[in-house]
Amino acid sequence: MFTLAQETGADWWEVEALFDTAFAPGRGALSSYRLREGVAPVAALCRVARDSEGILGGAIRFWPVCVGPHPTLLLGPVAVHPTAQGEGLGAALIRDTLARAAELGHARVLLVGDAPYYARFGFHRLEGVEMPPPTNPDRILGAALRPGAWDGVTGVVARAA
Incomplete structure (x- = not known):
């Protein structure tokens, strides 16, 4: 059993x-890290999962970016410790934070990820969005948190101001 909580400085x-x-x-060295340099993560969406003994089992972070002039969240990284993989923890972190x-x-x-894995959370390949x-353009995925949120959104992904 894991409990999800907001990540703290500790x-x-x-x-x-x-x-x-x-x-x-x-x-x-990944390209997505260049978008994170010098930018604070979205604290309210940075979450950790700990077991009943307080051991970290997983974590997820989000960062503010822009696609052209459109404010967007960049999901990642999300990780689950090897000893906790296969228990649905990554999916729980993703669902929790997308709802938040x-x-x-x-x-x-x-x-940036594998479409077959992320499709179950509403992600699809984005056309006209450049990281x-x-x-690899086939790995650039997006999910709309509001109907039509990706309609007409194209351009280069840049760090948030």
Whole structure:
């Protein structure tokens, strides 16, 4: 049994270690990390999952970006510790935070990932949205938190001002 809670400053390094475990320390070289540099994550959507003994099982973060002039959330990273994989924890973190994002009034979410996995959360391949290179365009996915939120939204993904 895991409990989801907002990430705090005290969680930061433990979450970073989890992300390193899940993605390897070279994860910072990915194009999505250039969009995060110098920008604070959306604190209300950064969540951790801990078991009954307080051990970190998973974490998720969101970052503000813009697609052209349109404010957008960038989901990621999301990770589950290898000892907790296969229990639905990643899905719980994603569902929880997408619902919270909608409640907070956000319109759309963007991520770079595998369409077959993320389709169950409402993500689909985006046409006309460009991530910094090198990013495979087939992995640029979006989910609308409001009907039509991605209609007509195209352009280069940039750091939020």
